[in-house]
Amino acid sequence: MFNNYMEMKFLGISANESYARVCAGAFAAQLDPTMEEINDIKTAVSEAVTNCIVHAYPDGAGEICIRCELENGIFTVVISDRGRGIADIKQALIPFYSTADNDERSGMGFTVMQSFMDSVDVESTPGVGTCVTMRKSMQLK
């Protein structure tokens, strides 16, 4: 039984990156987090959403889904897409590794997520889509 949840879908365009992280941050605020915890969540969500936009739909914008859950002081966010998927998840998680054509993609997205959140799980099937689940425990006040 979840204490609370929200779910939303939006078009995978860069203009919605800020919107996505603000929504996730606002939802997590119910746990009365510190500013640092909120910034961590917003940054991690920004990374996951950007990955969808840059990598999932190379031929045009597609749909991204965010689901947030709050349960016993733990914030969980699941960011999923129905894009091209990741062929090699282990390789994708390597710091500075990127398949993006743009030379200025740092390839640090997953590293940031892993650093800012307590756990990051990636599930992906090529041709079907990708699902990134992140959790952060916040001290109940």
Added chain:
Amino acid sequence: MKGNKPDGSTQSVRLSGEIDHHTADKIRDRLDKLIDKTAPKCLVLDFSAVTMMDSSGIGLVIGRYKRLKKIGAELYVQGTTESVDKIFQLAGLYQIVKRI
């Protein structure tokens, strides 16, 4: 983003707001135009008004570092907040960019 009057030696640019995939391209273009126009010996990026930065900012900084290095110039950063600093440390950016 605001720049100082060009003097050909040091350019100081105050970045503001959020640096993410959506805003990084615009910031990059404006910084590159400034570098090309003024050919500074030194570029200082002031992050004190940056409210959020994700890994798009890492690419932005590394890209400017490389561009400046080609013309024999140096890159400095100042005013990094705790969250921006965290990203810099994670990426090892202080090994190539000096903080003042």
